[in-house]
Amino acid sequence: MPLTAPPRPSTRAGRGRLTTLVAVPLVALALSGCTSGSDQPSPTASGATGDCEVPASGPLSDGVDVTGDVEAKPEVSFDTPLEVTSTQRTTLVEGSGEVAGQGAVANVRIAVYDATTGAEVTSAGFDEGQQPTQLTVSTDYYVPGIVDAIACVPSGSRTVTVASAADMTTATAGEQAATPTPVVIVADVVSIVPTKATGEAQPPEDGFPTVELADDGQPTVTIPPGTEPPSDLRIEVLKKGDGPVVPDPANVTVQYQGVNWTTGEVFDQSWGKGTPTPFSTDQVVPGFAKAMIGQTVGSQVVVIIPPSEGYGDAGQPSAGIGGTDTLVFVIDILAVA
Template sequence: MRTLPTFLTMTAVAALALTGCAASPDTAATPSATAAAALECTDPGSTSDAVTVAGDAGVEPTVTFDTPLAAKATERTVVTEGSGDAVEEGDSVSISYAAYNATTGAKLSSAGYGEEAGLTVNVVNNQSVIPGILKGVACSNVGDRVAVVIPPADGFGDAGNTDLGVAATDQMLFVIDIKDKVPTRATGTDQEPQDGFPTVELADDGAPTVTVPKTDPPADLGVEVLKKGDGATVADGGTVTVQYTGVIWGTGKVFDQSWGKGGPTSFSTSEVIPGFGQGLVGQTVGSQVVIVIPPAQGYGDTGNDQAGISGTDTLVFVVDILATA
């Protein structure tokens, strides 16, 4: 699956920030956890200081700058200081942004303003976010508005991005509003467990341990709500931010999870295996759900060798729904 966020696609604003995260619900390979290097704060410079930004918080700003902007390294200037909590490494934050080709002056995209839900960025290295976005968000406070000038090395690299109109040598400018922190676990009201579903025990940090019944798996897709949230409803094709653990019914083996791997992940319900997306549509933010997925709605007859999933394996996901857009 991909994030940015989220699953923002490469043609969306999210695409700018999140270029593609792989995780087990995707039809692609399942990654293993990797150690993340510590994020450092990014200093302002003469290039980012030269950007003029006007407008109120919550509204897309008016941005003016002389082209071309040409920073030797990523620069970050705080345009407006927020009074909210500091953004720390490992946090997930909701942002809005306006993005420009800093070389040509062309606007690339914008998102997250007004009634539109913000985009979620996980503040940890080794995420599927272009490095310049992380450097812009790290060390901010909730309520900050920052201008970030990003050279190719912290953007799309030597390849550029033809879909977005960014050449290999083009720099980018992001004006980012840090809207809020996103919870890292479900906060909804506990519900009565259903018979026949796996049992779930939660660690102090919310990470689930899943115990699968010693029975044959159900033939059909099943969804159990363990916590009921009162947030927005996940739409078909919508972007969600979640924490998840995936296990195989027959063995109880965990084949992938977001817990301990840099925090929540974001994706579109239409870009994951069918049962995973169907199990989330109609659920509400703040909920924790168990989704039982038969092979036909999972990885099909071919399974997923890299994840250790055969063509006959039923999958179980425990999912905390943290945000949707």
């Protein structure tokens, strides 16, 4: 990822820091299962179904009373305290959209309640004007209880999950939360984050590198031979999406590829890492952020970043970027939260 410092943690490590990079508004109870480190396995491509093993429904999940429409803040009531020995999940509304398979990045509206007291612990995506939050369907990133609430659920669905205390922690999280609590989770799976930009193609502009796309959306960038890069920041829209506008600042999910104008070589990309990359616009070099802010979700943009809008005179030697190197990024803007 084109971060200001260090130049880029691995996608896997970056995903382990969702609490800071994506600012998912779930308390540590929900996020404590996020892991980090280079040994973390990559999930499969977004939207992949894979083998789904999900909790069966039971008297606890069936007994939670949830009213309200899908994507509207639910009214939730249940007898307290709930004694939860194993996690149960009931589907309240069965959607017909794409399935949130293992490894998928899903747009979700979610509310979490203390199963002992009935009090709301936290929610995300239900406030007026709030976009859904993005959650990866993988216990590499979230505690099993959160994953169980959305795994293998068709878009348009609402589930209620009664998660055991054991499923709301991991060995790593246990160091942070010695007394995990069983919870009730109401989750609306809104949609699956695509793996490439889906906007309407726009005519290319003069002075920009050419971009060719593979069937899966991965770009190949060709720098015009013998051409000096511009000295100022340049932005080109190759696909115009019809989704929400990226505000400033914003938490975004993207696919990207970075090419060094001097060498013509790719120095970094999310393609081939298994899943789109989430981060905050205030965590990246200025030119990268400026390329996205004000654009619409579903768009693909090309940005030419001079050193002053990138890594400056110091460059990033570990990425093969010198202090005078101009960078080119192709960015597919997939979601904003």
